[in-house]
Amino acid sequence: MADAMVLKAQQFINSTYDKGAKLGISRLVEDGETGWTVMFALTRALQYELGIAGLSDNFGPGTLSTLQSKYPRIGASGVPANIIRIVQAGLYCKGYDGGGEIDGKYNDRVRDAVIKLKKDMGVDFAYPGGDVVPKVFKGLLNMDPYITVNNGSAQIRAVQQWMNGEFVHRRDFYIISCDGHHSRTVAQAMLYAVQYTIGMADGVANGVFGPGTQAGLKEHTLSVGSSGTWVQLFTAGMLLNQRSVSFGGTFTAAHAEAVRSFQSFVKLPVTGKGDFSTWASLLVSYGDQNRKGAACDGVTRITPDRAKALKAEGITYVGRYLTNPIPGGGKVPEKEIQPGELQTIAEQGLRCFPIYQTFGRGADDFSYPLGRAAGQAAINAALDHGFKSGTRIFFAVDFDAYDYEVTDNILPHFKGIQDAMRDDGNRYGVGVYGPRNVCTRVSDAGHASASFVSDMSSGFSGNFGYPLPENWAYDQIVTKTVGSGSGSINIDVNIASGRDTGQGSFNKPRGVLADTSLDPGLVQAMMTDVGKYMESIGFPNDGGVRKWQHWKCFTTTVVDYDSDITLYAYRYKMRKALIQTSAYWEMRHVDAVDESADLAVITAYEMSGTFKDTSTGICQIFGITATRAWNHAVSKGYVTGSAKAINDDTLYSMWRKCRDDDQFALSIVPLIHLWNADGAPGSGSDETTLRPMRLDYTENEVYEVLRRYQGTNDEAKAHAKKRLALYQVMEKYNAIARNP
Template sequence: MADQMVVRAQRFINTTYGNGATLGISKLDENGQTSWTVMYALTRALQYEMGISSLSDSFGPATLAAIGEKYGKLDDTTIPSANFCRIIQSALYCKGYDGGEIDGKYNARVKAAVQKLHGDMGVGTTYPGSSLWPKTTKGLFNMDAYVTVNGGSNGIRSVQQWLNGKYILRKDFYIIPCDGHHSRDVAKSMLYAVQYELGMADGVANGVFGPGTRSGLKGRTVSTGSTGVWVQLFSGGMLLNQRSVSFTSSFDSALANATSAFQSFVKLPVTGQGDFSTWASLLVSYGDQDRKGQACDGVTKITTARANTLKAEGITYVGRYLTNPIPNDTVLPEKAIQPGELKTIADNGLRCFPIYQTFGREAAQFNYPAGRAAGMAAINAALEHGFKPGTRIFFAVDFDALDHQVTNNVLPHFRGIQDAVTDDGGTFQIGVYGPRNVCTRVSAAGHSTASFVSDMSSGFSGNFGYPLPNDWAYDQIVTRTVGSGSGAIEIDVNIASGRDIGQASFNPPRPAGPDVRYDFNFLNALHSDLSKYMRSIGYADDGGTGTDARLFTHTQCFETIMSFDQQTTQLSNQYNMRKALIQTSAYWEMRHYDLIDQAVDHAVAAYHLQGVGTKRDSSTGIAQISGEVSIRAWNHCINKGLVTGQILNPTTDADIWTAWQKVNKDNGWSMRTVPLIHLWGVDGKPGGVNPPGGETTLRSMRLDYTEREIFQLIRRYQGFGDEAEADAQKRMALYQIFEKYNSIMRQLAG
């Protein structure tokens, strides 16, 4: 809903400053909605009126210092111009306060608004009267709220106001929001407050949980009967961690009981006292890093010697990765579970919880199709390693996901994982690894049953200011090297809650041998799984209607691809290639054949048969292969001795027409050409024209390709660029579905 006074503020900026040109910004939308864009514009306008030559969105040290140096404080006796005052009035309206008529007059309404602002900030006693001071002016020109919003806690707001009022005169302390919500700024302000009370001078206190802070807190235990500012800080920390306590300066039995409950929750010794470890858990995500944990995770193979080291450290649960996406990884060669390792873990009385991570270090890698692919890939890998039904797999979100990225990327990704696991029959459980906010939100959405919290990354936005998730299973707090000699191993130490206990015994690993013929008793199951996935990404079984209609149904595509199972099996064995690579590319392309493709095919035929038009080639047939690509792939494989045939010229009409007709009319020929295109792709598509400069060379075709190599081959089949990348993400889930059943076939064949 538009606020008419905000509209007037936006109009004031537009009309006064040349539709933003004077300020170096675009014209503001006069929509009556407060936003960072509006606050940035007002900040620039303020800087302009103060004569600052380099305008910035940031209300930084230069702007703050200029206010102090030029005016001391801002009121009816110091404001230099009517426009300067209008900027203040506009900012007040954008913050929800009465700024008068935006008439350039610092009148009684403006003065009352400033007094109300200071009271809401908690600095009314420090700054009595109606003058704006440099730090409160800075607090006016941002989007922070000083009243509770969105269900904010009055208890947390009281802590925020107290911090502002008590420490605002310290050099490096600035106004924090008083909205009733914990946040990065609030968490940092608590650390400043602790450091100030420890006696650190301005310029020494830095809001970081460093050695000086840790040392000082070890002598600041509070317990029943304690009073004063340290109890206020402790009870404030409890409130910020969403514990049901009062903000108080007296440590009573109620606070002691709440402390005991918190200690029990985070797995600290239950003393009911505010000792160092409890302070640490309240103030920073990783807590007391000197703690020993019952769990660890790492990228190093567990040998018998290393298992003995871990047991000596009190560790029972070991997190290991199901896959390593980097081929021939020389940096982390043992990141993935190694052959025989799970048996060593079990034989030595340890338990293993599996982690699935490819890269997962940016939001763009998270979406629904990628989640479906990740779910199936993790299931396949878990079964291959021998994990039993009921095992919880922790899927990694290893980056600082902002809240909107959790909403737009991470949650759809985990919905995809959940759908994949559900379609598989719920053999495995789903866990989430990531920052606190990610874990909490994925759990709240119903996509996971336990959290593995990356609390060691204390600077992550999703950790700073968020409480430990209620369903935490493992809490990652520090990297440490333990043991010596052959038993030495670097681990990430994890506190264990007992919500997940990993596995202590395992099935025999699935063989990774060549693919075999499909057992058609499983045909309906594969048909159903493929259908569910394609429908989940918008492809109706019947091909759909309207402009997005496809010419072939799911069943037609499936039956066509599977009718060549004997040939596909033979080709996969001949080229040391997974059948799923052939099946995925052919099925995906056939599902996408539409009226436009058909019209283009007619145009190609008209060009070669009637001399009409200019369309000499197109991607055609069930596997959507062009004449040129077919020629280049066949020529490459003929020259390498992988296949026999006639060398054709990919630049002449006659040879293009010969090759085009084969892939257009002969389904068996198309299915035979698919693996040759993949082999051509392995070698970087030499002789191809896309992309400019060619592709990188992959490892020679093999059965143990990593997911990254598989992704590259699937993407190269289609081409290069954003569309090919996005489609390859979607096709990875198809690959994993085909591979799931091909793996079952290999297992049945023994």
């Protein structure tokens, strides 16, 4: 909402600093809305007035020290008017009274507002009076609130104000928000506060949970009757971890009971005391890394000797990966569950919980279509390995997702996973692996029933300042090597809550078999599932603006020519789903524009003998693409026949056959896939060469084949992500047919 005084602050910047040019920024939009853009501009304006070279958005140590040396106290006299104007503008942007105008006068209203600001910050006793001191100025020129917002906790605000007042005179402690919410900044401040209380000097205290901090905490176990600053810090830590305690300086019986509840929740020895392990769990996501965990996960095959080493370490539950997206396994060839491994796990008395991860290293790897693809791919892989119904699969989010990325990418992705599971009959459950915030939000949205928390990544913004999710099943805390000799294995140690216990027995794995004809009894279910998926991404079953309805496309590209597609798949050692997906997808996209383009090609050739290529037919194939794919297949011995000349007549002939003969067009689709897998020679697209076509292509290789069918541009990449999910649905039913 526009604010008249914020508008004046924006006008002050624009008029005083040559529309931002003197500050190295663009002219501010004069809309009366506060935000970081305005605060950054005010920070640069202060630096400008202080004579600092190299202006920046950051109110850092250089700005602070220069301000301290020139104007340690900003009040009614002795300060340039523009600096006072910056104070006034900052007050208005924070919601305080700046004196009625932005006139450079430090009147009583400004003084009273500064007094109120200091009180809200909790530093009114540390910095008495109505003058602005450097650290208060720094706190003024940011977006941190100093009153509760968005249902903030009054007790957490009291903690924030207490820390500000108690430690603001220390060199590296800056005023934190007092909004009643835990955050990364508050968690960092807590570590500094602990280090200062231990007795660390400025420059030694660094906000890191290192050996010195840990040693100091081990000397300060708290119990009923303890009192002082240590109790204040401990109860602050409890509150920040959403434990219902009173903030204060005496450790009471009520505190001990709350501690027992927390210790039970995080699976620590239940003592009711503020011991080191409890301190650690309150202060950093990974907690006490010397704890023994009953679970682990890793990228190394479990052999009998390794299983014995794990059991000797007290481990029962082993997390292993359903797939490996890297062709040939790359540097981690045993990441995917290996043949016979699950049997070994069962025989050795261990249990396995499956993890599904492709890359998942950035927000672009997450979307609703990719979630659908991930869900169905995980189902297919779990069945391949022999996981029984009722198994929970943990889907990985292995990066530091910001909260907006969780909203925009992660939640739709897990909705896609959930929908894929639903359409499969919910034979498998859904878990989420990732930082605390990701796990909590995905679970709160109803998309996952348990969390596998990546707490080793303590610096992740999604871990720092967030409590352990209520539904946590596994808590990843440290990497270590256990065992020796043939039993040596590197693992990530996980604390287990008991909410998930993996599986201790397994079905016989499905082998890597060639595809067979579709089971007629599956056709209707397959058509329904394909239709559901296409509707979910905006393709109505009635065809909408497209030429063909869903049933027609499915019947033509999957059912009518199933015997041909089965033969092609067998002959070329590829999955039927690759052919079905490309053909169905393209037929679903045919519209009036495509038909007009076809007529233009025909007219041009008939009138002048000139061939002007375009994609055509149910499989939307260019004449040049069909010809190059055919010639490549001849050269490689994939087909018998002669290579075709590249001229208008030949290209037009191939184009017409792709347009007019559905069976011929379908026969060209696998040849295009083979050509693309070999790098699409002659296309000029500079594609890399994939492994020779094979039945066990990884998901990354499948994606590449599907993407290359359409091209190299951004649309081809975006569509390939959607087609990958369609492929997994097709593959689901082909797999059932070949594994009756």
